[in-house]
Amino acid sequence: MIAREADRLIVTVPLIMDNARSLLEAGRAALMSGEQVIDLGKVVEADSSALAVMLGWMRAASLSRSTIKFVNIPAGVRSLAELYGVAELLPLA
Numbered sequence: 001m002i003a004r005e006a007d008r009l010i011v012t013v014p015l016i017m018d019n020a021r022s023l024l025e026a027g028r029a030a031l032m033s034g035e036q037v038i039d040l041g042k043v044v045e046a047d048s049s050a051l052a053v054m055l056g057w058m059r060a061a062s063l064s065r066s067t068i069k070f071v072n073i074p075a076g077v078r079s080l081a082e083l084y085g086v087a088e089l090l091p092l093a
Contacts, residue, residue, distance in 0.1 A: 002026045008037045008071075015043050015050035015077070024053050028060040031068070036061065037093055041072030050077045051086060058091070069093035 001023060003010045009030050013019055027038070038057065043050075054070065054077075061068045071093045073081075081087040 002030050004030065008039045010039045010042060012042050014045035015040070015053060015074075016045055016047045017049045020049040020053050024056045027053070027057045031057070031061055031064055031066055033064065033066050036066060036068045037071055038068055039071050040074060040077070043074055043077075046074050046077045048080055048084075050074075051081055051084065054090065055086070058089075067091070 001011075001013050001019075003012055009027065011023070013023070015023065030036075038054075040046075057068060069091045073090070073092070078087065081090055
């Protein structure tokens with residue numbers, strides 16, 4: 001679901017409604033103090049729940065006094081973020 005490779009957390013499953021709750025929890029559990037990079041480059045399918053999960057991870061990082069940055073965000077998720085007016089909230093690496 002989420003693999004750690006060097007300094008990155010790699011999401012390896014679709015970011016869709018069916019996986020949203022378990023991905024949110026897996027991401028929270030994987031967060032460590034300091035800066036984390038979450039790589040979405042292996043995500044082959046995503047829906048609007050992806051944004052909810054990403055915002056949830058940001059909230060969890062803030063509470064644990066860590067920071068996260070997203071890389072390789074799928075084009076569809078970027079488009080949704082722009083449509084919903086939250087693109088500027090997403091920390092990009």
